[in-house]
Amino acid sequence: MSTVVAKDRPRAAVHKFASCDGCQLALLNLGEDLLLLSSLVEFVHFAEAGQVNPEAPVDIAFVEGSISTAKDVERIQRVRARSRFLVAIGACATAGGLQALRNLADGQAWIADVYASPDYVDSLQSSTAVAQHVKVDLELWGCPVNSRQLIAAVRALLFGVAPFEEHDKVCLECKRAQVVCVMVAHGLPCMGPVTRTGCGALCPSFGRDCYACYGPAENPNTEVLGRRLEGLGLAPAAIGRCFLSINNGAPPFTEAGLRRVHEHD
Amino acid sequence: METGFLPRGRFHELLAALHRSGYRCLGPRVREGAIVYAAILVAEDLPRGARDHQAAGHYRIEQTASPRYFAWANGPQALKPIVFAPQEVLWRVRRQADGGLEFHRQTPPAERLAVIGVRACDLAALALQDRHFLGAAGDDPHYAARRAELFLVAVHCSDPSDVCFCVSTGDGPQASSGFDLALCELDSGFIVESGSDRGAVVAAELGLEAVGGDARAAAARQADAARTRQHRSLPGRDLRAALFANLEHPGWEEVAGRCLACGNCTSVCPTCFCHASVETPALDGGMSVHARAWDSCFSQGHSYIHGLTVRSDTRARYRQWLTHKLGSWHEQFGRSGCVGCGRCISWCPVGIDITEEAATVCTGVADE
Numbered sequence: 186m187s188t189v190v191a192k193d194r195p196r197a198a199v200h201k202f203a204s205c206d207g208c209q210l211a212l213l214n215l216g217e218d219l220l221l222l223s224s225l226v227e228f229v230h231f232a233e234a235g236q237v238n239p240e241a242p243v244d245i246a247f248v249e250g251s252i253s254t255a256k257d258v259e260r261i262q263r264v265r266a267r268s269r270f271l272v273a274i275g276a277c278a279t280a281g282g283l284q285a286l287r288n289l290a291d292g293q294a295w296i297a298d299v300y301a302s303p304d305y306v307d308s309l310q311s312s313t314a315v316a317q318h319v320k321v322d323l324e325l326w327g328c329p330v331n332s333r334q335l336i337a338a339v340r341a342l343l344f345g346v347a348p349f350e351e352h353d354k355v356c357l358e359c360k361r362a363q364v365v366c367v368m369v370a371h372g373l374p375c376m377g378p379v380t381r382t383g384c385g386a387l388c389p390s391f392g393r394d395c396y397a398c399y400g401p402a403e404n405p406n407t408e409v410l411g412r413r414l415e416g417l418g419l420a421p422a423a424i425g426r427c428f429l430s431i432n433n434g435a436p437p438f439t440e441a442g443l444r445r446v447h448e449h450d
Numbered sequence: 451m452e453t454g455f456l457p458r459g460r461f462h463e464l465l466a467a468l469h470r471s472g473y474r475c476l477g478p479r480v481r482e483g484a485i486v487y488a489a490i491l492v493a494e495d496l497p498r499g500a501r502d503h504q505a506a507g508h509y510r511i512e513q514t515a516s517p518r519y520f521a522w523a524n525g526p527q528a529l530k531p532i533v534f535a536p537q538e539v540l541w542r543v544r545r546q547a548d549g550g551l552e553f554h555r556q557t558p559p560a561e562r563l564a565v566i567g568v569r570a571c572d573l574a575a576l577a578l579q580d581r582h583f584l585g586a587a588g589d590d591p592h593y594a595a596r597r598a599e600l601f602l603v604a605v606h607c608s609d610p611s612d613v614c615f616c617v618s619t620g621d622g623p624q625a626s627s628g629f630d631l632a633l634c635e636l637d638s639g640f641i642v643e644s645g646s647d648r649g650a651v652v653a654a655e656l657g658l659e660a661v662g663g664d665a666r667a668a669a670a671r672q673a674d675a676a677r678t679r680q681h682r683s684l685p686g687r688d689l690r691a692a693l694f695a696n697l698e699h700p701g702w703e704e705v706a707g708r709c710l711a712c713g714n715c716t717s718v719c720p721t722c723f724c725h726a727s728v729e730t731p732a733l734d735g736g737m738s739v740h741a742r743a744w745d746s747c748f749s750q751g752h753s754y755i756h757g758l759t760v761r762s763d764t765r766a767r768y769r770q771w772l773t774h775k776l777g778s779w780h781e782q783f784g785r786s787g788c789v790g791c792g793r794c795i796s797w798c799p800v801g802i803d804i805t806e807e808a809a810t811v812c813t814g815v816a817d818e
């Protein structure tokens with residue numbers, strides 16, 4: 186492979202907020218393509234890869250993680266101000282992540298239950314998506330995002346075109362992969378009909394139900410899927426949890442989940 | 451055409467004859483809880499005793515002691531994925547040193563493929579896909595390459611499922627054309643009929659026995675039972691006028707409230723042919739792969755034109771599916787796009803039934 190380093194490469198940064206670092210692995214796991222990628226864009230800040238320069242202005246900023254502390258609120262503004270194109274990557278950055286469950290509960294009480302010295306923990310009551318704080322140019326959904334999504338986005342930006350946004354339902358990918366539907370043939374509570382494509386119908390192709398880690402698809406009929414899950418024997422609280430999972434902070438899921446959870450209140 | 455009897459214990463001779471003629475055989479197998487087409491090497495690979503239980507939004511396989519290989523109706527696939535691949539590369543383009551572009555067509559390899567267990571509805575759907583992909587505008591090379599070498603062994607349906615309604619569309623349950631060989635399965639064996647010259651060649655190799663009067667009578671009884679067992683139907687063969695007279699029917703809004711807009715119905719439908727183009731450039735920008743992938747009128751992208759999604763809500767999408775399938779197909783292909791296979795009913799995760807919806811929105815308007 187030729188890895189001729191282009192002069193005047195676009196500059197990129199990878200910023201981390203409240204997250205598990207898993208989405209950055211979609212870059213680090215590129216293998217040989219990582220060399221090619223770094224010959225095309227210059228990573229000026231990518232702490233997990235050893236480059237630390239968070240204040241450098243960049244053309245592309247990848248933001249992983251949710252906004253979870255007062256410092257985050259202020260730092261995301263600086264990231265935005267220094268970046269031409271801001272890409273939120275992963276469920277934390279696009280929907281607040283699993284940790285957004287605390288938005289629906291008394292987060293401070295949880296901290297008091299878990300930590301010996303809760304006063305050391307300085308966090309907001311809420312964990313929120315990047316787009317709730319600054320303008321986001323592109324959202325790549327998934328927990329975690331995969332390398333294919335990141336490469337497609339970078340390539341489109343290098344071509345100077347708008348990256349393609351996937352928003353179909355997982356069912357379409359599932360049928361293209363000719364997977365036998367686990368809901369129809371096995372009665373499993375699959376979230377595919379309301380979930381965004383991008384994973385290649387990974388779970389159904391291993392015989393299990395989709396658990397919506399890519400977030401809501403366009404035009405999701407959460408009410409009807411909820412009723413179907415009820416028909417499969419799930420109790421309202423269990424249906425609520427199907428929606429209030431990794432992407433609980435995505436508005437269509439928050440609303441559908443709370444509606445079910447409060448049904449028996 | 452020529453008919454003869456193949457005793458059950460000699461079924462493997464049919465597979466052997468197909469193999470000798472250079473065909474790889476695909477046939478029904480139970481995989482992931484459903485009947486799907488997969489490679490068949492020996493008769494034991496066939497789903498002996500398997501029965502399918504289908505209802506709206508529901509599909510289960512039951513294993514019985516029956517000696518029969520084909521006592522089920524259908525699975526989620528028809529012949530569609532075999533000839534119109536769910537996703538396939540059409541061409542690649544490479545940037546040359548001088549900046550020019552070089553295109554390479556990706557043609558599928560021609561493979562002699564025999565498909566065993568094809569249903570009457572599958573054949574009717576294939577005839578429609580032929581009209582689309584091998585149309586006056588020129589053959590689709592990918593479809594044409596796969597279609598040319600396809601040897602079709604039909605099996606008349608003895609056990610339509612609860613969702614089958616091919617009697618209503620006029621496409622089954624007996625296969626009447628479009629096959630190379632057709633089998634009628636009885637407990638004792640198979641009545642074999644050839645439907646093409648190459649079918650006759652294979653049949654001649656089998657040294658078929660004469661068909662006894664008992665076998666003929668049993669076959670006729672079985673065919674009658676298969677017909678009368680069906681209880682669903684469409685309100686008419688040509689619903690074009692009824693549908694287009696009812697574009698503002700409240701039934702569209704009502705079904706949209708129950709529909710997930712997930713596209714499972716169009717994906718399993720053996721006649722649906724819509725696809726999207728997918729471009730995947732290599733990271734270095736020097737090459738790009740152009741593929742097509744099944745699309746659905748239930749997706750947003752399907753009706754996206756520059757800057758505008760024409761059908762943004764489910765009401766418009768469901769109406770598009772039904773008015774095209776059962777309405778404007780008549781103008782396009784001279785018949786409805788539904789062959790009554792019932793797949794869209796079983797494989798709809800929420801069990802929406804096309805026959806019920808058609809009856810609702812066509813209320814009060816008579817068949818042409």
Ligand code: SF4
Pocket residue numbers: 355356357359360364365366367368369375376377378386389394395714799
């Ligand atoms: S298994 Fe899940 S994702 Fe696949 S078609 Fe069925 S409902 Fe959709």
Ligand code: SF4
Pocket residue numbers: 715718719720721775787788789790791792793794795804
């Ligand atoms: S519309 Fe439904 S019943 Fe008719 S051919 Fe398509 S999948 Fe089969």
Ligand code: SF4
Pocket residue numbers: 523524569570571572607609610611614615616617621622623624789790791792
């Ligand atoms: S629709 Fe007719 S031909 Fe098709 S599987 Fe059912 S009974 Fe057989």
Ligand code: SF4
Pocket residue numbers: 708709710711712713714715716748797798799800801802
């Ligand atoms: S009719 Fe059923 S299968 Fe078709 S899009 Fe609606 S919910 Fe999905």
